[in-house]
Each structure stands twice: as C-alpha cells, then as structure tokens.
Amino acid sequence: MSEALVAPLSDADATIQSMEDASPAKWHLAHTTWFWETFLLRDNAPSYRPYNAEWPFLFNSYYEAEGERIGRFSRGMLSRPALDEVLDWRAAVDDAMTPLIDSGAHDELIALGIAHEQQHIELLLTDIKHALFQNPLAPAMFDRHAVTSPPQGEMGWYTHPGGVALIGHDGADDGGFAFDNEGPRHRVLLEPFALADRLITNREWSQFIADGGYSDASLWLSDGLAWVREHGINAPLYWRNDQWFSHSGIRDRDPDAPVTHISYFEADAFATWAGARLPTEFEWEAVARGQSAPDTNGKAAPAAHDRAGGNQLTMACDPVPMGGVDLFGDCWQFTRSAYLPYPRFQPASGAVGEYNGKFMSGQFVLKGASCATMRGHSRSSYRNFFYPHQRWQFTGLRLAKDL
Known part of the structure; x- marks a missing residue:
C-alpha cells in the first residue's frame, strides 16, 4: 500500500x-x-x-x-x-x-x-x-469517488447512565495489537451523558459560518480566538466557496458529508454554538466499546485493488468521508481530553519507548479513525493526538451533552 x-x-x-x-x-x-x-x-x-x-x-x-x-x-x-x-x-x-x-x-x-x-x-x-x-492547478492524484453521502436526518443520541467504566486496551480481553498509550486498562467515573449518533455535517458547519461563528468571540477559547485572528481563519481547511479540495482535485462540497479538516479550536467553538460540548475520550470509548469499524464503503481503509496482471496495489479512488451512524471510519473526532498517560503507564525500554509517551504534553485526544486510516486501527481504545491548531488530518467532531 x-x-x-x-x-x-x-x-x-x-x-x-x-x-x-x-x-x-x-x-x-x-x-x-x-x-x-x-x-x-x-x-x-x-x-x-x-x-x-x-x-x-x-x-x-x-x-x-x-x-x-x-x-x-x-x-x-x-x-x-x-x-x-x-x-x-x-x-x-x-x-x-x-x-x-x-x-x-x-x-x-x-x-x-x-x-x-x-x-x-x-x-x-x-x-x-x-x-x-498548494499548487494553483489543484492537481488530482486519484479518480473521483462517485458515491455521495446519504441525507442526514435529525441528530439522535446514545445515552449513558454514568458510573464506573473500564477504559483502555487489555491484551487478555481485547486481543490483538495495541500501542503502549492505549493502556493500562483502568477505571474512570462517568457522570450521565449523551453522545450524538452522527457527526456534524458540512451543511451544519455552513450554518455556523452564516451565523457569524468565526467572528463571535463568546464562542471561542482565548487561544483559539487568537489563532483565528492571527491566521484569518473563516472556514475549514480546503474549503473554496461551495467546493473543496480532495485527492481528486476540486469538487463540489457534499452538504451531507461530515465536516473535516477542522482544528480543536473550531470543534470546541462549534460545540458551544450548538449548545453542546465535546465528549471526553472516556465517554466516547464507553459508548464505542463493543462496536467495531465498518468493513464497507472504504471506511477506515484506503480503497485499493490489485493492478491487472500483477500484485501491486493501486488506489481505486480518493478517500472521502461518507457519513452515517458509524462511530468509526469517517474522520477523527476531537475530544476535550488532554493527551496524558493513563495510571500506571510506563513507556517501553530503549528507543521504541519514545514512540508515544514523550508526546503527552499540550495535545488533545481524538477517537474514531478516518477515511484514510488503515483497518486494524479502528478500535475503541485507540488514542490519536494532535495540537489544538492542527487540522490537515481528516478531523471532525461529534457532540456530547450532560444529562
């Protein structure tokens, strides 16, 4: 690949x-x-x-x-x-x-x-x-993905009663490979909450923009507002009017597709505008545990096929988020949780111990995998992490609220 x-x-x-x-x-x-x-x-x-x-x-x-x-x-x-x-x-x-x-x-x-x-x-x-x-010609790398997202209905919610939840990967119970930052498994206490059953769409983000979301200081964290003003941010990365840039070049933006390429600052501001909040990583995992990544529509795996007459893989189409009710596979979802070590975490000895642990400072955890993520990385315990201003990955958001 x-x-x-x-x-x-x-x-x-x-x-x-x-x-x-x-x-x-x-x-x-x-x-x-x-x-x-x-x-x-x-x-x-x-x-x-x-x-x-x-x-x-x-x-x-x-x-x-x-x-x-x-x-x-x-x-x-x-x-x-x-x-x-x-x-x-x-x-x-x-x-x-x-x-x-x-x-x-x-x-x-x-x-x-x-x-x-x-x-x-x-x-x-x-x-x-x-x-x-960066190229003004907007060159295409792959063929265009022909499938459009299904219409997104009114948002529903997964409700959770709260209580003690087991968080993190446990090799004995979960099996398979996991990175060191996914464990050890430990207990957290959750208050009652609800997690949205779908991601925020381009259409909803357009409404946020039309309502002056990027200029309303009351919606933004202080660092986020400074970032917006310093860099002139007024839309997600890759948006061009009613179009956006993908691996297949400039294309019409699908209003029902999940919004992607947003920062933590933007996700948090939208959640405040919507009267909700971002979930914690523990809330997200408590709902997602027991669910697995979809195995269709190219989600959570770049689509590929064998080249005729040989064994080399070649991309079939560009990775794009599709939408739906799956927790996995469209875009990485920001949580409000700082990327920190779990209780009893110890990095491995030697150079490989530098893989994750030394980055546990100043970043936020994302969950859920994206349309560009390889299968096998879509599991409830997986912890991706980015700084709050970064948005070149397929990053989006799913709302949460207190009950």
Missing part, C-alpha cells in the same frame, strides 16, 4: 514538503524503511549491513536514542536520494526481513513495525493532499 500510494506521483511530487507538520511522500517511504532496518534488522539480523550508512541521519524522525538527524522542516530539501533509490532500498529491506518474519522470534516488534507503517500510510495520504493543495 505504501508503494501504491506513490505510484501516481512524480519524483518532484514525492519530494516537496508543504509545512513543518507534514513530510514528503518520499520521506515517509524512507522513514518506515529505516524503522525496519534499525529496530529489526540491525538489532536482530547479525549478517545484515546497512543499505547506506549516511541515510539514518536523513530518515530518523524523533528518536533521540538513535542520534542526530536533520531538522523536520528540512525534509523537503532532500532532493537525493531519488524516489527510485528509496524504492530499491525498500525492496532490499523486504528481502532481508523475510527470514526474521519466518523465524517467529520477533512477532511483537514486527507487529509494531507494521502498525507504524500503517500510521505513515495515513500520514502520507494527508500530507500529499496538503502539498498538492
């Missing part, structure tokens, strides 16, 4: 970096390859030799234990190695990984490597969308 995503891209497309939050598509391919080479092959395959001893400096992301690296803002300056060279490196690492996979001796670390690359598949999708958006 990683390689299928770059198939429509030129070397220039795959090299550009549109902002510091986003990375070039080529860098994503190289970084995930570096991850396999560093944490699996270097440490567990004695006969393996690094493909190029200079490349770890280029493609280490944030692992302090792995030494110096280029600044994040400089990733778009890496005109070399070329895309084809990175793909050759990937092929060599794939071949070298086969004996380790067959041995069954490192399954837990391999599972982390797979989950890590799946996260970068989503980042690659959202980062290249932001990069292509």
Whole structure:
C-alpha cells in the first residue's frame, strides 16, 4: 500500500514538503524503511549491513536514542536520494526481513513495525493532499469517488447512565495489537451523558459560518480566538466557496458529508454554538466499546485493488468521508481530553519507548479513525493526538451533552 500510494506521483511530487507538520511522500517511504532496518534488522539480523550508512541521519524522525538527524522542516530539501533509490532500498529491506518474519522470534516488534507503517500510510495520504493543495492547478492524484453521502436526518443520541467504566486496551480481553498509550486498562467515573449518533455535517458547519461563528468571540477559547485572528481563519481547511479540495482535485462540497479538516479550536467553538460540548475520550470509548469499524464503503481503509496482471496495489479512488451512524471510519473526532498517560503507564525500554509517551504534553485526544486510516486501527481504545491548531488530518467532531 505504501508503494501504491506513490505510484501516481512524480519524483518532484514525492519530494516537496508543504509545512513543518507534514513530510514528503518520499520521506515517509524512507522513514518506515529505516524503522525496519534499525529496530529489526540491525538489532536482530547479525549478517545484515546497512543499505547506506549516511541515510539514518536523513530518515530518523524523533528518536533521540538513535542520534542526530536533520531538522523536520528540512525534509523537503532532500532532493537525493531519488524516489527510485528509496524504492530499491525498500525492496532490499523486504528481502532481508523475510527470514526474521519466518523465524517467529520477533512477532511483537514486527507487529509494531507494521502498525507504524500503517500510521505513515495515513500520514502520507494527508500530507500529499496538503502539498498538492498548494499548487494553483489543484492537481488530482486519484479518480473521483462517485458515491455521495446519504441525507442526514435529525441528530439522535446514545445515552449513558454514568458510573464506573473500564477504559483502555487489555491484551487478555481485547486481543490483538495495541500501542503502549492505549493502556493500562483502568477505571474512570462517568457522570450521565449523551453522545450524538452522527457527526456534524458540512451543511451544519455552513450554518455556523452564516451565523457569524468565526467572528463571535463568546464562542471561542482565548487561544483559539487568537489563532483565528492571527491566521484569518473563516472556514475549514480546503474549503473554496461551495467546493473543496480532495485527492481528486476540486469538487463540489457534499452538504451531507461530515465536516473535516477542522482544528480543536473550531470543534470546541462549534460545540458551544450548538449548545453542546465535546465528549471526553472516556465517554466516547464507553459508548464505542463493543462496536467495531465498518468493513464497507472504504471506511477506515484506503480503497485499493490489485493492478491487472500483477500484485501491486493501486488506489481505486480518493478517500472521502461518507457519513452515517458509524462511530468509526469517517474522520477523527476531537475530544476535550488532554493527551496524558493513563495510571500506571510506563513507556517501553530503549528507543521504541519514545514512540508515544514523550508526546503527552499540550495535545488533545481524538477517537474514531478516518477515511484514510488503515483497518486494524479502528478500535475503541485507540488514542490519536494532535495540537489544538492542527487540522490537515481528516478531523471532525461529534457532540456530547450532560444529562
């Protein structure tokens, strides 16, 4: 899938970096390859030799234990190695990984490597969308998704009586892979609440704009109002009048589709305008526990198919949110919960312990997965996290209220 995503891209497309939050598509391919080479092959395959001893400096992301690296803002300056060279490196690492996979001796670390690359598949999708958006020609990357969202009726609510809820992933009960920040499982006390049974739509967001939502200071957190004024924010990212930019270029905006590419500040302001609030991550998980991600309509997995005559995956259409009553798979949903460690949380030893724990400061938790998220990451305990101003991901909102 990683390689299928770059198939429509030129070397220039795959090299550009549109902002510091986003990375070039080529860098994503190289970084995930570096991850396999560093944490699996270097440490567990004695006969393996690094493909190029200079490349770890280029493609280490944030692992302090792995030494110096280029600044994040400089990733778009890496005109070399070329895309084809990175793909050759990937092929060599794939071949070298086969004996380790067959041995069954490192399954837990391999599972982390797979989950890590799946996260970068989503980042690659959202980062290249932001990069292509900077081009005045609004170039299309994939064919247009022909399905429109069903009309959204009046909002309903999941009600919850409150009480003690078990939160977090428990390997014994939940099974399967989970990141370290999803546990340990622990108890929280919930007050009675209700969670909306659908996401906020583009139509409803247009009403918020028409009512002066972006200029009404009473709706905004202080930091959010300063952000709106400093950057001239007056609509979600990628909106252009009645249209929006997708991976298939400029298209008419579907009023019944969930609103996406909004910040925490915007989500919170809308919730206040609507007479509601954002849910906590614990409320969201208490309702979602026992539900699973949909397996249809491309939700929670970039749509792909086998290329005729070969095994390489190619994207079938652009990822777009569809709407409906599913808790998973359209867009990441902001909660009002700060991204903090759970009770008794301990990061893993070594460099892989830097994966999640050191980012537990100043960010907010999102739940629910998006139309660009790989299947397997749509589970109730999953904790995504972003800073309150960030909105280049498929981020939206679901309302909550007290009972």
